[in-house]
Amino acid sequence: MADHYRSHRPDCEGQPLYILPQPVNDPPSMPSLADYSLEELSALFVQWGHLPIHAKRLLRAYYDQAGRPALDQVSIAHRLRDRAVAEIPLLATRVVTRSVSADGTLKLLLACPDGAQVESVLMPDYRPDRSAGCLSTQAGCAMACDFCATGVQGFTRNLTTGDIIEQYLALKAESAAVGRILRTIVLMGMGEPLLNLANVTKAIRLLAGDHTAHLGWRQITLSTVGLLPQLQQFVDLKLNVQLALSLHAPDDQLRAQLVPPARRFAIADLLALAQLHQENTGRTTVIQYCLLASVNDSPTQALALAQLLAGRRMHVNLLTYNPTGRPYQSSPPKAIDAFLGTLRSNGIVAHLRRSRGQDIAAACGQLRTIEG
Ligand code: SF4
Numbered sequence: 385m386a387d388h389y390r391s392h393r394p395d396c397e398g399q400p401l402y403i404l405p406q407p408v409n410d411p412p413s414m415p416s417l418a419d420y421s422l423e424e425l426s427a428l429f430v431q432w433g434h435l436p437i438h439a440k441r442l443l444r445a446y447y448d449q450a451g452r453p454a455l456d457q458v459s460i461a462h463r464l465r466d467r468a469v470a471e472i473p474l475l476a477t478r479v480v481t482r483s484v485s486a487d488g489t490l491k492l493l494l495a496c497p498d499g500a501q502v503e504s505v506l507m508p509d510y511r512p513d514r515s516a517g518c519l520s521t522q523a524g525c526a527m528a529c530d531f532c533a534t535g536v537q538g539f540t541r542n543l544t545t546g547d548i549i550e551q552y553l554a555l556k557a558e559s560a561a562v563g564r565i566l567r568t569i570v571l572m573g574m575g576e577p578l579l580n581l582a583n584v585t586k587a588i589r590l591l592a593g594d595h596t597a598h599l600g601w602r603q604i605t606l607s608t609v610g611l612l613p614q615l616q617q618f619v620d621l622k623l624n625v626q627l628a629l630s631l632h633a634p635d636d637q638l639r640a641q642l643v644p645p646a647r648r649f650a651i652a653d654l655l656a657l658a659q660l661h662q663e664n665t666g667r668t669t670v671i672q673y674c675l676l677a678s679v680n681d682s683p684t685q686a687l688a689l690a691q692l693l694a695g696r697r698m699h700v701n702l703l704t705y706n707p708t709g710r711p712y713q714s715s716p717p718k719a720i721d722a723f724l725g726t727l728r729s730n731g732i733v734a735h736l737r738r739s740r741g742q743d744i745a746a747a748c749g750q751l752r753t754i755e756g
Pocket of ligand 1: 525526527528529532533534535536573574575576609749
């Protein structure tokens with residue numbers, strides 16, 4: 385399959401072919417309650433000689449109380465409760481640092497039992513009672529996007545389902561503490577979710593599921609740079625979540641410079657799969673485009689992007705570049721307005737996404753767990 389896609393990229397001849405990272409085995413770590421689906425916990429409780437209804441009660445309390453349920457108030461058999469407490473930790477990760485931005489954005493650094501660290505971000509919604517969470521799916525990232533601090537940091541490991549869910553629980557607790565409900569989740573933090581598809585898919589089901597976080601499918605967005613074979617697998621799953629495709633360039637050649645996996649996968653093939661997901665689910669695909677001064681922000685490039693998306697009903701989210709120590713500058717306001725105007729005048733629904741949490745390095749592209 386990879387060779388087939390390689391042959392589509394004559395414009396990238398001479399550039400080293402991007403080597404897709406091989407699947408990584410998750411480290412053997414002690415699973416916490418956040419790793420369990422209702423079916424798995426029910427099966428375990430039945431194996432221990434108890435009714436599966438106890439699993440439903442325990443998970444409901446666990447998610448409702450952000451991973452720290454008042455166990456003496458959960459209606460399960462005492463013997464079962466004692467055994468569960470002894471054998472399944474409620475949480476395996478711990479919050480190492482907590483940073484709060486002047487704009488109200490909060491960033492958490494969490495440490496996993498094996499020492500891997502990840503960052504998660506909580507953003508206040510424009511509605512005063514809601515917030516949105518951004519979760520990481522890998523510790524570090526192997527994609528090496530040229531403008532991204534996580535990409536510079538490199539890859540440590542895939543996160544387990546529990547690692548991902550525990551980020552959600554930590555953010556939920558923080559959100560509740562300021563009187564907001566954590567209502568939407570984007571899998572857009574550190575890492576490429578499609579390279580950790582099994583754990584990410586399970587986490588999505590737990591986030592959406594009635595007996596766990598019960599957010600609902602429509603509140604979840606998966607963001608990817610687009611790896612064709614994995615994107616095909618994801619589309620085949622027909623999960624009713626929103627797909628956000630990080631394009632960042634209107635042509636394959638420029639994209640290959642900014643996003644190394646693009647040396648292998650053509651924009652046209654990615655858009656065709658995104659379109660299929662849109663048709664399968666009825667969810668509009670979001671095209672993410674980080675504006676970099678004098679790199680991808682010209683009127684000609686705006687027109688090329690509009691032409692690429694013509695007739696697709698996809699929405700464009702324009703992002704401004706947040707400083708990451710890479711040799712890029714944010715596009716000036718005039719160029720941003722002109723880019724937005726060109727897209728809109730060509731019939732594309734487009735918005736400029738406000739940068740949040742830049743002062744605590746919590747904005748898009750800034751997450752990294754290395755100090756300094
Ligand atoms: S932008 Fe996303 S996919 Fe690219 S290096 Fe950063 S975290 Fe990885």
